[in-house]
Amino acid sequence: MIAKRRKKITLTIDGNQVTVPEGTTIMQAAEQIGIRIPRLCYHPDLSLAGSCRVCIVEVKDMGHYMASCSSPVWEGMEVRTNSPEIREARRDIVELLLDNHPMDCQTCERDGNCELQNLAYSLGVRERLYEGKRKEFPIEDSSVSVVRNPNKCILCGRCVRVCAEIQGVYNLSQHGRGFYTVVAPAHKANMDDSVCIQCGQCINVCPTAAFLEKSSTEAVWKALADPNLHVVVQTAPSIRAAIGEGFGYPPGTPCTGKMITALRLLGFEKVFDTDLGADLTIVEEAHEFLTRLQTGGPLPMITSCSPGWISFLEKFYPELIPHASTCKSPMSMLSTLAKTYYADRMNIPPENIFMVAVMPCVAKKYEAQRPEHLMPDGRPYTDAVLTTRELIWMIKCYGIDFTRLPDGQFDAPLGIASGAGDIFGTTGGVMEATLRAASRILTGKKPDRLEFTEVRAVEGLRDTYVAIGERNVHVAVANGLNNAKQVLNKVVSGEEHYDIIEVMACPGGCIGGGGQPYPSENYHVLDPQLLRKRAAALYTIDGSKELRESYENPALEELYETYLGSPGSVKAHQLLHTQYRPRLPRGIR
Amino acid sequence: MNPHCASSTNNWPEVKAVAERLLGDDVVQFIEECRKTSEPNSYLIAVLHKVQSKFGYLGASHLDAVAQLMQIPAAKVSGVASFYHYFRLQPRGKFIINLCLGTACYVKGADRLAEKLKEELGIDFGETTSDGMFTLEGARCLGACSLAPVMLINDDMHGTVTPDQIPIILDRYLKKAKQETASKSAS
Numbered sequence: 194m195i196a197k198r199r200k201k202i203t204l205t206i207d208g209n210q211v212t213v214p215e216g217t218t219i220m221q222a223a224e225q226i227g228i229r230i231p232r233l234c235y236h237p238d239l240s241l242a243g244s245c246r247v248c249i250v251e252v253k254d255m256g257h258y259m260a261s262c263s264s265p266v267w268e269g270m271e272v273r274t275n276s277p278e279i280r281e282a283r284r285d286i287v288e289l290l291l292d293n294h295p296m297d298c299q300t301c302e303r304d305g306n307c308e309l310q311n312l313a314y315s316l317g318v319r320e321r322l323y324e325g326k327r328k329e330f331p332i333e334d335s336s337v338s339v340v341r342n343p344n345k346c347i348l349c350g351r352c353v354r355v356c357a358e359i360q361g362v363y364n365l366s367q368h369g370r371g372f373y374t375v376v377a378p379a380h381k382a383n384m385d386d387s388v389c390i391q392c393g394q395c396i397n398v399c400p401t402a403a404f405l406e407k408s409s410t411e412a413v414w415k416a417l418a419d420p421n422l423h424v425v426v427q428t429a430p431s432i433r434a435a436i437g438e439g440f441g442y443p444p445g446t447p448c449t450g451k452m453i454t455a456l457r458l459l460g461f462e463k464v465f466d467t468d469l470g471a472d473l474t475i476v477e478e479a480h481e482f483l484t485r486l487q488t489g490g491p492l493p494m495i496t497s498c499s500p501g502w503i504s505f506l507e508k509f510y511p512e513l514i515p516h517a518s519t520c521k522s523p524m525s526m527l528s529t530l531a532k533t534y535y536a537d538r539m540n541i542p543p544e545n546i547f548m549v550a551v552m553p554c555v556a557k558k559y560e561a562q563r564p565e566h567l568m569p570d571g572r573p574y575t576d577a578v579l580t581t582r583e584l585i586w587m588i589k590c591y592g593i594d595f596t597r598l599p600d601g602q603f604d605a606p607l608g609i610a611s612g613a614g615d616i617f618g619t620t621g622g623v624m625e626a627t628l629r630a631a632s633r634i635l636t637g638k639k640p641d642r643l644e645f646t647e648v649r650a651v652e653g654l655r656d657t658y659v660a661i662g663e664r665n666v667h668v669a670v671a672n673g674l675n676n677a678k679q680v681l682n683k684v685v686s687g688e689e690h691y692d693i694i695e696v697m698a699c700p701g702g703c704i705g706g707g708g709q710p711y712p713s714e715n716y717h718v719l720d721p722q723l724l725r726k727r728a729a730a731l732y733t734i735d736g737s738k739e740l741r742e743s744y745e746n747p748a749l750e751e752l753y754e755t756y757l758g759s760p761g762s763v764k765a766h767q768l769l770h771t772q773y774r775p776r777l778p779r780g781i782r
Numbered sequence: 783m784n785p786h787c788a789s790s791t792n793n794w795p796e797v798k799a800v801a802e803r804l805l806g807d808d809v810v811q812f813i814e815e816c817r818k819t820s821e822p823n824s825y826l827i828a829v830l831h832k833v834q835s836k837f838g839y840l841g842a843s844h845l846d847a848v849a850q851l852m853q854i855p856a857a858k859v860s861g862v863a864s865f866y867h868y869f870r871l872q873p874r875g876k877f878i879i880n881l882c883l884g885t886a887c888y889v890k891g892a893d894r895l896a897e898k899l900k901e902e903l904g905i906d907f908g909e910t911t912s913d914g915m916f917t918l919e920g921a922r923c924l925g926a927c928s929l930a931p932v933m934l935i936n937d938d939m940h941g942t943v944t945p946d947q948i949p950i951i952l953d954r955y956l957k958k959a960k961q962e963t964a965s966k967s968a969s
Contacts, residue, residue, distance in 0.1 A: 357855070366861030379849070379856035380842040381864075388856070512792035775793045778846065781855045 204270035219250055219261035219272055228274055231283060231312060233290075233400060234349035235262040238719045239358055242350045246286050247312065250274050258282060284316045290347050291318065292325030293372075301345075301402050306711045308400030309347060330375060335383035337407060337562050338391040338555040338707075343375045346403035352376060352395035359700055359719065361675035362505065362780060364389045376403070379778075388508050388780040390674070392501035392698045393555035393707015397718045406555045406708060409577040410587055416547040416576070417460040424547045425535075426456050427465040427527050427607070431553040431618030431703040432581050434730035438710045439585030440595040445726030447734050450600020455588050457601060461549070465531065465607040468614030470523030471626070473530075473752070474498060475613060475743035477769055478520045479630035480760035482693060491515045493669075493684060493691035496623050498522045500560035501698030501707075503773060505674050509782050510681050511775030519770040523617060524550050524557055525566050527607060528574035529768050534756050535607060543568065547576045551584050553618070553706030556698065565771045580708025609748035612735030619728040620672035620702035621648040621655065624695040628659055628668075629742050635662040643741050649732075651701055651724050654679065656689075666692045673700040678782055704728055801847035809833055813851045823854055830863055839870040875910045875917035877955050880934040884923035887931040891944075895931055896920075898945040902952060915959060916952070 199214040206223050213222045220230050234245040241263045249258035253271035258279065261272075273279065291313060298304050330343035348367065353376060357363040364378050364387050378387030395404040416424050437448040456464045482494050497503055497518040506517055521529065528550065532543040550557060560566060561575035568574055579587070588595055602608070613629055616622030625645045632640035647657050648668060653676040656669045669691050671677040677696045683689040699705045701724030709727075716723040735741060743749070757765045802810050812832050816825035829852065833844050840863050849856035863869045881899060883892050896907075899918055903911050910917040926932045929941025940951060 363855035363857055366855075366857035368861050368864040370865055370867075377857075379860040380845065381860075382842075512790075512794070514791040775791050777793075777797075778856065779793060779797050779850065781849060781853050 202266050202268050202270075204266050204268070204272060206272045207274055213266060215265075217266050219252075219259070219264050219266055219270075220248055222266050223250075223261065223272070223274055230261050230274055231316060232262060233308065233312060233347070234351065236351055236354070236398060236719070237717065239351060239354040239398075242354070245290070245347070245349055247283060249279065249282060249286070251276060251279055280317070284318055287313050287316050288318050288321065288323055289325075291321065292323040293327050294347070295327065295344055296321075302405050302408075303402040307402065326372070328372075333377075333383055334407060335385035336389060336391060336559070338558045339384055339389065339393060339396060340405045340407050341377070341384060342403055342405070343377070344403075345401045346376055347401060348374055348376065349400060350376075351398040351400065352404060355394045355398045355719075359673050359675055360390070360392060360394055360505075360698070361678050361782070362388060362390055362392075362509075365395065386778075388778050390501045390504035390508065390698065391556040391559045391707075392674075394699065396555065396707055397709070397711070406580050406583070407558060408583060409558065409579055410583050410590075412577045413549055413579060413587070416549070419547075421545060422547045423539075423541050423545050424461055424549065425463040425465060425531055426461040426549040426551060427467045427470070427524065427531075428452060428456070428551040429467045429524065429553055429618060429703060430471065430615045430622075430731060431706065431709070431727065432551050432584070433734070434618060434704055434727045435553065435581055435709050436585060438713060439581070439588075442596075443726075444713070444716060444723050445730045447730045448595075449734065450602075451595055451598040453601035453603060454598040455593050455595055456551075458593050458598075459587060459591055463604040463607075464601070465527060466603040466610045466614070467523045467527055467550070468610030468617070469607050469746070469748060470525075470527030470530075471498075471614035471617040471623075472611050472743035472746045472749055473526050473769065474520050474523050474617075475623075475626045475630050476749060476760050477526075477765060478518050479627055479634060479743075481518055481520065482627065482631065483634055484761065486692070493667075493694045494518055495693075496627075496695045497771075497773075498617065498623060499697045499699075499703075500554065500556040502674065502677070502696045504556065504559070504776075505677070505698060505780070507773055507776040508778070509678075509780035510685070511779070513681060513684065514773050514775065516684070517773060519766075519772065521566070521769055521771045522557075522560065523614070524552060524575060524578075525560065525771070526769050528561075528566075530607060530752070532568060532574055533768060534752065537756075538606065544570070544572065548574065550575050550578045551581065552578050553581050553703045553709045554578075554699070555580060555707045557708075581706075581710055582708055585710060606748055606751070609746060610740075611743050611746050612738040612741035613743045614746075615731050615734045615738070618703045618731050619649075619651075620697050620704075621650045621670045621695065622702065622731065623697075624648045624668055624670050624693070626743060627693065627695075628661065628666075630744055631666070632661045633742065633744050635664065640742070648695075649728070651721055651728060653700070656680070668692065669694045671695070672697045672702050672705075674698055682782070700724065701728065704731070797850055801850045804843055804847045805833065805851070806836065809836060810851065813848070817852065822852065826852065826854060826859065826862060827866075830859075830869060834869060837873075839873045841871070841873070872910055873914065875915050876959055877915060877935050878917050878919060880919050880921040880924065882922075882924045882926075882930070882932045882934075883920045884927070886923075886927035890930040892931040894945050895933065895943055895948065898948045902948055915956060 201212050202215050203212045209226050211222050230248045233247040234242045243260045243263040248261045250261045251273040252259050328344045333341040353365045356365045433449040437446040453464050495516045528548045531548050536543045558578045561578050613626035628645045648670050650670045653673050658665045669680045671680050700719050704727035705724050816822050845859045849859045907920050932941050
């Protein structure tokens with residue numbers, strides 16, 4: 194509505210007349226006539242930097258090229274996006290960006306999907322005229338999730354911006370000056386000694402390989418080749434919604450069946466579904482929530498599935514730790530069951546089981562290593578965490594023709610899951626699954642509605658009341674931690690009373706996680722269109738299932754009957770719950 | 783309360799107390815004044831000046847304390863501190879050696895003095911000895927070319943220095959420092 198009231202500006206771009214609202218940039222105006230000006234530091238969902246100069250255009254009578262990403266249009270402006278001189282200037286800019294670059298493209302993790310490489314190609318860089326001094330920073334791999342390689346950094350600042358503006362963490366900043374400038378946490382400290390919450394959004398927005406996940410593929414190949422190990426795998430809900438993108442499927446294509454078959458071909462003996470862990474989380478969490486409602490708190494209860502969020506909680510909002518659900522995440526619940534319940538049933542010693550988790554998330558690599566998630570003998574319940582990207586690479590490396598695979602099915606006993614488990618992968622999904630469960634418990638009968646569309650929140654924040662039985666429950670859903678801050682600050686100040694809050698660290702939830710595939714050509718990282726498509730895939734899977742409530746999952750019924758007892762039992766607490774503690778350095782909120 | 787959690791998990795009072803103790807009352811008060819203004823963040827550089835003039839340098843713990851008390855992300859504080867040449871991130875020695883590397887001193891052998899100083903102190907330009915005694919800096923011209931090669935130690939000018947005099951000169955300062963400490967502890 195506001196846009197309509199804005200003054201209109203008419204300008205010409207490459208001889209075409211364009212009319213746009215006042216305040217539009219040259220880059221945005223050019224997009225309206227189908228010209229995508231080359232760009233690098235620009236990101237539509239982050240603030241403007243104007244630092245790379247790749248997007249320069251010629252404006253009549255200006256006497257110098259202008260950065261189209263950060264220059265607003267004016268009446269009568271005459272823009273040329275292309276001429277031999279502009280193309281040459283752009284090519285020179287990229288050549289200069291490359292002059293201190295390692296140029297090890299063939300052995301680089303980003304080979305084939307590097308924005309700098311793509312730009313160099315599309316702008317016609319065919320030789321290196323400038324051979325500059327190379328950067329010689331050490332590669333920093335102190336973190337179990339994120340590896341920082343400043344030698345590949347082109348100082349575009351996208352990581353700094355995503356960390357500050359989307360995640361509210363502000364762990365990264367440019368340090369020093371000139372050639373020695375480096376993007377790093379405070380005091381150029383190791384990522385491990387910083388306020389980093391390991392969400393991996395820096396990896397997603399980096400145009401090169403200056404940020405990458407710490408690879409676990411070698412450990413998994415080794416385990417698969419070990420005849421003494423029983424290697425099992427679980428896949429998070431959001432993998433099935435995104436893995437297809439790695440094999441040319443349009444975003445939002447559910448690929449559950451092909452993914453399972455591919456995992457079998459890779460050599461995993463059992464393919465389990467993290468969704469069952471999600472169902473179990475819901476049952477335990479709903480029980481915990483209702484206990485808190487009856488015994489006076491602490492409320493709001495805040496969900497605890499997202500390890501990036503948990504890390505943020507411990508570093509930024511430690512006083513809210515008692516509010517976090519003590520439930521382990523679905524991944525950790527399933528891994529624990531694999532090495533206890535499943536090991537018992539199959540008569541396999543737990544130390545012979547190698548549990549791999551495929552996650553959309555790099556923070557899960559950190560979660561798996563947390564001392565609370567180790568077995569009594571000190572070994573982790575989850576032996577290795579692969580990101581969606583790593584799994585796609587392994588499938589390609591093996592030579593599996595993904596698109597031609599028949600559909601497979603998850604394995605019993607940890608492979609049966611409800612649709613409520615599927616939607617865990619998207620923002621609002623945990624809340625919706627909880628509301629389904631809570632309505633059943635509070636009303637004592639099958640809920641009259643299963644879809645709570647009011648909590649679906651790709652936009653970032655939802656704050657609403659949901660009527661369940663007699664109660665009007667105040668709920669909030671946040672994704673992207675800068676959004677979460679808004680809700681959490683209200684809890685801290687006491688300004689608002691909530692009953693239950695869902696927080697997922699990454700924009701869009703797990704579907705936008707730090708380990709998801711780099712977007713294909715027509716999309717960008719953080720793109721709401723892309724996130725909506727991936728979310729839609731999960732809602733489609735949920736909608737097509739008969740079984741849509743965690744409480745109806747027959748596998749859980751058996752699990753409680755034969756092994757755990759009842760929800761919230763002593764055994765359930767021993768195996769399925771965890772704890773948190775404040776951690777330093779304390780973040781600024 | 784949640785059975786899995788410690789009763790109080792709020793570490794702010796502790797974090798705040800550590801920061802205040804480190805920076806001292808005068809700096810804390812200055813920060814509080816700044817925070818009362820409409821643009822508190824714009825005082826970051828002023829606060830860093832204050833801290834550096836008090837401690838001689840900006841250590842990581844000083845910067846963290848400033849970040850907590852001003853509620854500005856530590857990465858931003860250390861990014862700013864590392865950008866400006868004026869801010870020093872390492873402690874400076876008791877004695878600042880400014881070796882003149884200007885043209886006249888250079889042709890008279892300042893390069894050999896530089897080598898000898900580095901060897902004797904075990905540090906490079908811009909660094910400080912581990913005992914905190916000496917910081918070695920290079921200067922462009924000290925305006926005493928007739929005495930070339932020259933070096934300035936704190937406010938004392940040393941002219942026509944030869945490499946073999948270096949250990950003797952350094953030793954004199956070490957003795958001076960020792961005497962000062964001795965007389966301080968005696969009083």
